[in-house]
Amino acid sequence: MNETPRSNPRVLCAGHINWDVTMHVQSLPDPDGEVHIDQLIQSGGGSAANVAVGLVSLQTPAAVYGSVGGDEAGAMALRALDRAGVETGCVLIDPEQQTSVKYLIVDETGQVMVLANEGANEGFSASAIDPSMFEQIEHLHLTSQHPETAQSLAELAHEAGVTVSFDPGRRVGDRDFSAAIDATDILFLNRHEAAAIGRTHADRDTPETVLVVKRGGDGAVVRTSSGEVSHSGFSVDVVDTTGSGDGFAAGFLATVLSSGEMIRNRPDKYERALIVANACGALTATESTARVPLSPASIEALSGISPIESSQ
Incomplete structure (x- = not known):
């Protein structure tokens, strides 16, 4: 088995590690209905794991922190x-x-319906990780997990001088992530999640947080305390939108870390990262499953920009 060469991780991705079973159908069934499965694929999944894979493919070494069960699905996810x-x-x-x-x-338009069990994917905690891990990394990326775990990991990272990004996912409106968001340098949300944050945290003010709002096929926008920059995205033939947000986050973070800059009050400094992120999200949607091979060459072919070049 050929494995990608490793080096010390620059990014630690903390959150869910899943096993995905993807079924392609012409359309979703009506109640009591039945549809034919055109294609069935099994693969690794989970937002933290997906982002870590994307980062490595973009030449940004990454580690993942999460939990799996002692079963074959867990073994396959780790392999x-x-x-x-x-x-x-x-x-x-x-x-x-x-x-x-x-x-x-x-379905045939690339839209996704998800059925899931909780399993072991939130069995990890901040107390179970070796604190020395934060001395090895430059950045911590958080995805969906217990709010208390997200908060504690973010605080450990900041104590070590490590920057933090957070993509809380679809449960952001149901869970109180206030403390973790307050400790976040870059916050990733889609349009629906941004609306939920607005309702849930309308009285909160986190001007030091760079907000990245993903708009699906309409691109994305970066908002800072001094303004915003947007990009309309790329037109592609959509096959499966699963993992597109994770590909987006991987592209954004790889580009920001490559540039060596995180300037909260300069939205223009994130323009390159935004273009690369949109390209990564679009490329992820062109193939089935959450993990599509990304490379600087494929991103440059679509966007004209390489994620590993300096944005100076």
């Missing part, structure tokens, strides 16, 4: 990460739990 070159040494394995398996039903 997939190993093959991609992601460092998995701090992943927790709970022999008493099942790994979270997500069943993704994708």
Whole structure:
């Protein structure tokens, strides 16, 4: 088995590690209805794991922190990460739990319906990770997890001088992520999640946080305390939107880390990262499953910009 060469991780991605079962159908069934499965694919999934794989493919070494069960699905999820070159040494394995398996039903337009079990994917905590990990990395990327865990990991990162990004996902309106968001340098939300944040945290003010709002096929916008910059995205033939947001985050972070700059009050400094992120999200949507091979060459072919060049 050929594995991607590893080096010390620059980014630690903390959150869900899943096993995905993707089913392509012409259309979603009506109640009591039945549809034919045109294609069934099994692959690694989970937002933290997906972003880590994307970062490695963009020449940004990454590790993942999360938890899986002691079952075959967990073993397959870890093998997939190993093959991609992601460092998995701090992943927790709970022999008493099942790994979270997500069943993704994708219609012919690329839209997705998700069925999931909780499994072991939130069995990790901030207290279980070796604090020395934060001395090895430059950046911590958080995805969906217990709010208390997200807050504690963000605080540990800041104590070590490590920047933090957070993509809380679709449960952001149901969970109180206020403290974790306050400790975040870059916050990723889609349009619906941004609306939920507005309702839930209308009285909160986090001017130091760079807000990145993903707009699907309409591109994305970066908002800072002094203004915003937007990009309309790229037109592609959509096959499966699963993982497009994770590809977007990987592209954005790889570009920001490559440039060596995180300037909160200069939205123009994020223009390159925004273009690359939109290209990564678009490329992810052109193939099935959440993990599509990304490379600086493929991104440059679509966008005209390389994620590993300096944005100076």
